[in-house]
Amino acid sequence: MSVSREFLWILIGTAAVTLIPRTLPLVLISRMKLPDYVMKFLKHVPLAVMTALVAQSVLTEGEEWMSPDNSDWLAFFPTLAVALLTRSLLLTVVTGVVSAALLAWLF
Incomplete structure (x- = not known):
């Protein structure tokens, strides 16, 4: 089974779109008092x-x-x-x- 480049980019993009909104606020708020x-x-x-x-x-x-x-x-x-x-x-x-x-x- 081979995985196309297009599929890999879609996978990376969806991972980023899912991960960034969840982690970015947590990282920013954890540094604040x-x-x-x-x-x-x-x-x-x-x-x-x-x-x-x-x-x-x-x-x-x-x-x-x-x-x-x-x-x-x-x-x-x-x-x-x-x-x-x-x-x-x-x-x-x-x-x-x-x-x-x-x-x-x-x-």
């Missing part, structure tokens, strides 16, 4: 994003979103418990992924 109220605000952004993703994933299953067959809904409970008890985004994500994987494996 932000006020305390901005830091308090930014501290809540991951939780807000995670809540939106979880709510969209769990609650958009149509009328059957709360049925026992919906493994997303069942994985939600241990994930919510870990989130409330630990307040750790990493542990919450790991718990959600492991819970969903175990439920998919069992059912």
Whole structure:
């Protein structure tokens, strides 16, 4: 299998277009001293994003979103418990992924 130059340039271009808007603000902001109220605000952004993703994933299953067959809904409970008890985004994500994987494996 050969890869054309055109494909490589397209791949490099899409990587740059994806990477630059994500890393450039982070690099610039990490060098600045932000006020305390901005830091308090930014501290809540991951939780807000995670809540939106979880709510969209769990609650958009149509009328059957709360049925026992919906493994997303069942994985939600241990994930919510870990989130409330630990307040750790990493542990919450790991718990959600492991819970969903175990439920998919069992059912």
